[in-house]
Amino acid sequence: MLVKVFGSAVFGVDATTITVEVNTEKGIGYHLVGLPDSSIKESCFRIAAALKNNQLHFPGKKIIVNMAPADLRKEGSAYDLTIAVGILAASNQINSDDIKNYIIMGELSLDGSLQPIKGALPIAIKAREEGFKGFFLPKQNANEAAIVTGLDVYGIDNVKEIVAFFEGDNKLEPVTINTREEFYKTLDFPEFDFAEVRGQDSIKRCMEIAAAGGHNIILIGPPGSGKTMLAKRLPSILPPMTLKEALETTKIHSVAGKVRDAGLMNQRPFRAPHHSSSSVSLVGGGSYPQPGEISLAHNGVLFLDELPEFKREVLEVMRQPLEDREVTIARAKFTITYPSSFMLVASMNPSPGGYFNDPNAPVYSSANEMQKYLSKISGPLLDRIDIHIEVNPVPFEKLTENKPAESSLEIRKRVSKARALQTNRFESFNHIHYNAQMTTKQIREYCALDATSLALIKTAMEKLNLSARAYDRILKVSRTIADLENSESVQSHHIAEAIQYRSLDREGWLG
The missing domain is CATH 3.40.50.300 (P-loop containing nucleotide triphosphate hydrolases)
Incomplete structure (x- = not known):
């Protein structure tokens, strides 16, 4: 089964949407293509352990992951969650109908918890520009991404939360921030005088x-x-x-x-x-x-x-x-x-x-x-x-x-x-x-x-x-x-x- 999940790469101070295509079929092997760096190539080990430790299944099939555009080099461990969700959807462990409407990013620990990523703000800006409905990312980055209005930002702690969301078992509330209130909060209190x-x-x-x-x-x-x-x-x-x-x-x-x-x-x-x-x-x-x-x-x-x-x-x-x-x-x-x-x-x-x-x-x-x-x-x-x-x-x-x-x-x-x-x-x-x-x-x-x-x-x-x-x-x-x-x-x-x-x-x- 073929599933498309969306992540993002940051070049300079701007983001570019990355399409992560995951296909599962009969056979054995894990193949990752699309100019990934070594930290992305290692993601299969983190994903397999994170899924197993959260009572989820890493399929024993031939898995092909393509990161498009294939001529653009991708780097960093922030694609762990993107690929993991793609594998779960391609193996029918979660409902894939609504996945195309979200940008999904996050580094996985072996216990399934999420580590913060870089570039959350430019990614959120690009997601809104391209009409995505929401953005899933680690909770530590949620306030940063929530600066962008018109985009539902979901900060999550564990891979189980996003699985429950797409299965309809968990209605996550998007993080909201009053940008102007945050902006004016401490303007007149310099640290050094x-x-x-x-x-x-x-x-x-x-x-x-x-x-x-x-x-x-x-x-x-x-x-x-x-x-x-x-x-x-x-x-x-x-x-x-x-x-x-x-x-x-x-x-x-x-x-x-x-x-x-x-x-x-x-x-x-x-x-x-x-x-x-x-x-x-x-x-x-x-x-x-x-x-x-x-x-x-x-x-x-x-x-x-x-x-x-x-x-x-x-x-x-x-x-x-x-x-x-x-x-x-x-x-x-x-x-x-x-x-x-x-x-x-x-x-x-x-x-x-x-x-x-x-x-x-x-x-x-x-x-x-x-x-x-x-x-x-x-x-x-x-x-x-x-x-x-x-x-x-x-x-x-x-x-x-x-x-x-x-x-x-x-x-x-x-x-x-x-x-x-x-x-x-x-x-x-x-x-x-x-x-x-x-x-x-x-x-x-x-x-x-x-x-x-x-x-x-x-x-x-x-x-x-x-x-x-x-x-x-x-x-x-x-x-x-x-x-x-x-x-x-x-x-x-x-x-x-x-x-x-x-x-x-x-x-x-x-x-």
């Missing part, structure tokens, strides 16, 4: 400007000056995620198998990979491509602590994603594009020993050591970072004062107001939403300078020997400073402040 930071007012100002315009920023300071503490609090002043951004972000984390039971992500992600990370872990890829850290930071913050400690070749692969805000992974038979629109926050010591130009420094670095240390960061990469700022240690008096600091929510109000101005300004452009994304054309249009401002930036360009890209960065940051002041035009004091935020362009840093 700028109110906890003592002193560092100038750095907070930089962080506010960076958040308002979506600018990349690098913090340069000695150990213990608070670089990591400040970076962790940046997401708390970014504008709240829109529902569209939340869905985009959840989709990427779903593909990577990092969505928890909560379902929809409503806090901007903060990713902080270790400096020993490889280029594949950072940008994504692998034999079966998975999103990397830069995609997991989409709509949020990517923090690279101790930037010069990263391998130079690892940092260089970030240059194109920083410009294009997406990363394309090409293989011989397919090409996958992951979104990667993130804010880069990097930190570094000013020298190998951590103390630069400090006569009382406990560690002294020679000129050669300095050059070797700083040469790990290429000029083109630094040009893509809009704001360079020095972070100095906080004096003891500031650390012990009881004066309350401004909270993240108060800063966020100003940031959100500036972002709203930018949204209105760029509403006619499809891929530009804030100042950091401006192209040369928009810079010329929205950052027009008067004679005083032109003279000021000309002097800075000549003295600091800035590149054309650095010139554009200064104009973008100036536009953001003007937006925070609700100024229609970029003025000379906006330019002057933006020039101050190019520390690494000054003589004595990079030779």
Whole structure:
């Protein structure tokens, strides 16, 4: 008997429906075709044990399982339940009349219980698009898939539950989630707050400007000056995620198998990979491509602590994603594009020993050591970072004062107001939403300078020997400073402040 059951494969951040055809006939043997990987080939052992341990029968016949389309490689153990249901239906152990209306996915344990899968959200979106009635999957993924409305999502713990459902013995209730209620539940309760930071007012100002315009920023300071503490609090002043951004972000984390039971992500992600990370872990890829850290930071913050400690070749692969805000992974038979629109926050010591130009420094670095240390960061990469700022240690008096600091929510109000101005300004452009994304054309249009401002930036360009890209960065940051002041035009004091935020362009840093 021939039965068709439907599963799904995830490529990039989108799903493709897979038809699992199961045919049983006289004979002996189990044959699995359709470009399955080794974990799918091993499924027959898991399925046989799971069925036997739940008083179900693995038929002693010739079983042929075809996974179509046959030219598309399938990977992972999430097809266990799909194949198991197909075998049960093909051997007349369950009613197969209604199976064609459902997507069925799940990894089986030997006792018949189900393990969570990756990519539940994009699979659910594709199932709704193609008109499927419902989606069976492990209970751990049910909240994630239930974000999609118009699709009955059934979270199950054991293979017996789906057997009882198709036999009419068990009326499962679909999981329902009020997406908007979940989305707004914890939006205004940041885990880290700028109110906890003592002193560092100038750095907070930089962080506010960076958040308002979506600018990349690098913090340069000695150990213990608070670089990591400040970076962790940046997401708390970014504008709240829109529902569209939340869905985009959840989709990427779903593909990577990092969505928890909560379902929809409503806090901007903060990713902080270790400096020993490889280029594949950072940008994504692998034999079966998975999103990397830069995609997991989409709509949020990517923090690279101790930037010069990263391998130079690892940092260089970030240059194109920083410009294009997406990363394309090409293989011989397919090409996958992951979104990667993130804010880069990097930190570094000013020298190998951590103390630069400090006569009382406990560690002294020679000129050669300095050059070797700083040469790990290429000029083109630094040009893509809009704001360079020095972070100095906080004096003891500031650390012990009881004066309350401004909270993240108060800063966020100003940031959100500036972002709203930018949204209105760029509403006619499809891929530009804030100042950091401006192209040369928009810079010329929205950052027009008067004679005083032109003279000021000309002097800075000549003295600091800035590149054309650095010139554009200064104009973008100036536009953001003007937006925070609700100024229609970029003025000379906006330019002057933006020039101050190019520390690494000054003589004595990079030779």
